[in-house]
Amino acid sequence: MKRNSKVSTAVIRRLPRYYRHLSELQEAGVVRISSSALGKSMGLTASQIRQDLFCFGGFGQQGYGYKVDILKEEIGDILGINRGHTVVVLGTGNLGRAIIENFRFSINGFRLLAAFDISKQVVGTRIAGVPVYHADELEEFLSKNQVSVGLLTVPIAAAQEMGDRLVAAGVPGIWNFTNYEISFNPEKVVVESVHFSDSLLALNYMITQRELQGIAKDSEESL
Amino acid sequence: MKRNSKVSTAVIRRLPRYYRHLSELQEAGVVRISSSALGKSMGLTASQIRQDLFCFGGFGQQGYGYKVDILKEEIGDILGINRGHTVVVLGTGNLGRAIIENFRFSINGFRLLAAFDISKQVVGTRIAGVPVYHADELEEFLSKNQVSVGLLTVPIAAAQEMGDRLVAAGVPGIWNFTNYEISFNPEKVVVESVHFSDSLLALNYMITQRELQGIAKDSEESL
DNA sequence: TAGATTGTTAATCGATTAACAATC
DNA sequence: TAGATTGTTAATCGATTAACAATC
Numbered sequence: 001m002k003r004n005s006k007v008s009t010a011v012i013r014r015l016p017r018y019y020r021h022l023s024e025l026q027e028a029g030v031v032r033i034s035s036s037a038l039g040k041s042m043g044l045t046a047s048q049i050r051q052d053l054f055c056f057g058g059f060g061q062q063g064y065g066y067k068v069d070i071l072k073e074e075i076g077d078i079l080g081i082n083r084g085h086t087v088v089v090l091g092t093g094n095l096g097r098a099i100i101e102n103f104r105f106s107i108n109g110f111r112l113l114a115a116f117d118i119s120k121q122v123v124g125t126r127i128a129g130v131p132v133y134h135a136d137e138l139e140e141f142l143s144k145n146q147v148s149v150g151l152l153t154v155p156i157a158a159a160q161e162m163g164d165r166l167v168a169a170g171v172p173g174i175w176n177f178t179n180y181e182i183s184f185n186p187e188k189v190v191v192e193s194v195h196f197s198d199s200l201l202a203l204n205y206m207i208t209q210r211e212l213q214g215i216a217k218d219s220e221e222s223l
Numbered sequence: 224m225k226r227n228s229k230v231s232t233a234v235i236r237r238l239p240r241y242y243r244h245l246s247e248l249q250e251a252g253v254v255r256i257s258s259s260a261l262g263k264s265m266g267l268t269a270s271q272i273r274q275d276l277f278c279f280g281g282f283g284q285q286g287y288g289y290k291v292d293i294l295k296e297e298i299g300d301i302l303g304i305n306r307g308h309t310v311v312v313l314g315t316g317n318l319g320r321a322i323i324e325n326f327r328f329s330i331n332g333f334r335l336l337a338a339f340d341i342s343k344q345v346v347g348t349r350i351a352g353v354p355v356y357h358a359d360e361l362e363e364f365l366s367k368n369q370v371s372v373g374l375l376t377v378p379i380a381a382a383q384e385m386g387d388r389l390v391a392a393g394v395p396g397i398w399n400f401t402n403y404e405i406s407f408n409p410e411k412v413v414v415e416s417v418h419f420s421d422s423l424l425a426l427n428y429m430i431t432q433r434e435l436q437g438i439a440k441d442s443e444e445s446l
Numbered sequence: 447t448a449g450a451t452t453g454t455t456a457a458t459c460g461a462t463t464a465a466c467a468a469t470c
Numbered sequence: 471t472a473g474a475t476t477g478t479t480a481a482t483c484g485a486t487t488a489a490c491a492a493t494c
Binding site: 061 | 473474475476477478
């Protein structure tokens with residue numbers, strides 16, 4: 001597999017979407033797809049899809065298109081789905097619990113090893129089969145287990161400190177669900193944040209634009 | 224306020240980040256900030272920030288910079304935070320419940336009016352003060368209340384149908400947390416999706432790149 | 447006033463789209 | 471073979487960065 005040394009973030013952000021769409025196609029029993037058909041269903045141009053895949057080498061056949069299962073497999077490899085990566089969850093409040101119980105880690109190539117909290121009520125129990133340890137045991141656990149990603153769902157006040165402890169223990173990835181701009185040495189760790197409020201505010205902007213256009217249109221009509 | 228008819232999505236996606244950073248600055252008691260200082264703290268260039276704000280007209284003072292409170296207020300207005308928008312939540316499983324209990328809607332300019340579900344155990348109760356109605360009552364509620372956004376946390380199988388019902392009732396925005404590519408008439412509704420798995424897969428890609436670089440480096444060193 | 451920093455235009459860079467030869 | 475569709479280069483478009491006059 002050819003790997004362009006520098007793949008743009010725009011392409012990287014599209015890869016999971018490709019993977020998801022190809023999974024849906026595969027489930028629907030689609031065997032083969034052309035770049036133009038895939039583009040139509042995803043709202044992208046055929047050219048862009050071919051250009052994106054070209055970053056990693058071609059996976060199609062000229063005159064035929066792409067085999068859905070092969071392309072899905074290849075993109076999965078590029079995303080690192082088969083690398084045996086692992087997660088621990090820090091914080092088992094509502095959100096942490098919801099993710100533990102509902103998010104299909106295995107489908108995304110991750111094993112969920114454990115959760116950590118400080119509440120006596122949950123420490124020592126299991127959530128959806130996942131053991132919950134006391135946060136004091138974090139370092140010991142990390143020294144005994146290869147952990148790829150720490151998922152932060154702790155209260156904002158604890159976010160930076162827990163993150164620092166993960167980084168200090170050599171965890172290479174942080175998946176941040178706290179609505180807080182935690183900051184780490186980018187040499188040591190990759191941070192991916194899910195900011196619900198950024199998402200809602202962007203939606204709010206788009207709705208507002210519609211409303212304003214509606215008003216503008218109305219006053220035009222009333223002229 | 225000058226509104227460029229066409230503001231790029233790249234700019235729109237940065238607006239909530241500006242808003243969040245300015246809120247943090249305000250809380251920290253910072254009164255004034257220059258584009259270069261804000262850029263440094265957000266990882267953007269000063270030029271980009273000035274260019275972004277220029278889309279909406281200038282909010283700063285030459286030779287001085289930007290007043291944090293004024294800029295925050297202006298960006299809040301651009302995002303539509305003071306427009307009295309409202310939300311209802313569809314689905315009160317773990318994730319829906321977590322969002323209802325933890326997400327600060329009011330800080331983002333939204334009022335959370337109600338939740339809907341089909342489970343007898345929750346219908347008729349309140350979650351964090353929010354009434355839970357039966358999904359059958361959705362249309363009646365929507366006809367009596369101005370609802371701006373429907374938050375979808377229903378099971379995938381129900382996502383499209385519930386979304387269609389929102390759209391049919393004239394709800395202008397859908398905030399989609401189901402990991403499913405629902406599709407609606409873009410003339411009628413704006414959809415903003417939060418795909419946890421896309422986020423984790425992008426993180427996985429970045430971690431994998433690090434690992435591969437590490438290996439490449441190791442084998443260089445061993446030469 | 448002098449210094450600082452914005453508002454705004456121009457230049458550069460990068461991403462997307464177009465085009466087409468290669469080939470299945 | 472003829473038709474279809476990719477891989478890949480070139481052209482275009484848009485976003486970011488640079489520059490600097492305006493002005494606080």
